[in-house]
Amino acid sequence: MILPIYIYGSHVLRERAREVDIEKEEGLQTLIEDMYQTMKHADGVGIAAPQVGKSLRIVIVDGEDLADDMPELKGFKRVMINPEITFESKETAEYSEGCLSVPNIHADVVRPRQIRVRYLNEKYEEVEEEFNGFGCRMVQHELDHLDGHLFTDRVSQIRKKILQSKLNKMAAGKVSTHYKIAQK
Numbered sequence: 001m002i003l004p005i006y007i008y009g010s011h012v013l014r015e016r017a018r019e020v021d022i023e024k025e026e027g028l029q030t031l032i033e034d035m036y037q038t039m040k041h042a043d044g045v046g047i048a049a050p051q052v053g054k055s056l057r058i059v060i061v062d063g064e065d066l067a068d069d070m071p072e073l074k075g076f077k078r079v080m081i082n083p084e085i086t087f088e089s090k091e092t093a094e095y096s097e098g099c100l101s102v103p104n105i106h107a108d109v110v111r112p113r114q115i116r117v118r119y120l121n122e123k124y125e126e127v128e129e130e131f132n133g134f135g136c137r138m139v140q141h142e143l144d145h146l147d148g149h150l151f152t153d154r155v156s157q158i159r160k161k162i163l164q165s166k167l168n169k170m171a172a173g174k175v176s177t178h179y180k181i182a183q184k
């Protein structure tokens with residue numbers, strides 16, 4: 001089922017999402033499937049549960065649609081439950097980012113070039129994995145959502161000033177998307 005996406009200004013995007021108790025959480029596989037469909041429908045390459053209004057520590061990344069330009073992303077798809085960063089490189093990289101919850105805005109963000117993450121996959125197996133390149137970028141962007149951060153928090157001061165009026169309009173509900181958005 002395609003779910004409405006919560007937009008900049010929504011409270012759920014600013015909360016620290018809670019740990020998933022895989023034994024007790026009901027409908028977890030359905031939520032994961034719905035998140036995936038919602039992401040694909042919106043032409044996204046990543047989504048975090050708070051973006052569909054669920055304050056839970058679950059993210060999905062899928063780079064397949066970018067694989068023509070970035071062959072490293074061929075088959076790069078992960079479901080990550082309760083992800084935890086166990087290493088961040090000091091070396092950084094800058095990439096342009098966008099977000100389904102912050103439509104029609106792109107901006108450069110500096111983040112660690114390499115990270116390691118421990119998480120449960122969709123089969124609830126524990127995995128520890130290292131990420132590099134654009135995949136690393138996608139994962140960090142999504143993990144940020146679980147702690148209430150948006151990429152626009154991380155852009156340069158000057159860029160933020162330029163974006164602020166657009167963001168204010170968005171928070172006031174003035175936004176246009178090709179996908180369904182949630183009413184706050």
Ligand code: NI
Nearest residue numbers: 098099100101
């Ligand atoms: Ni995002």
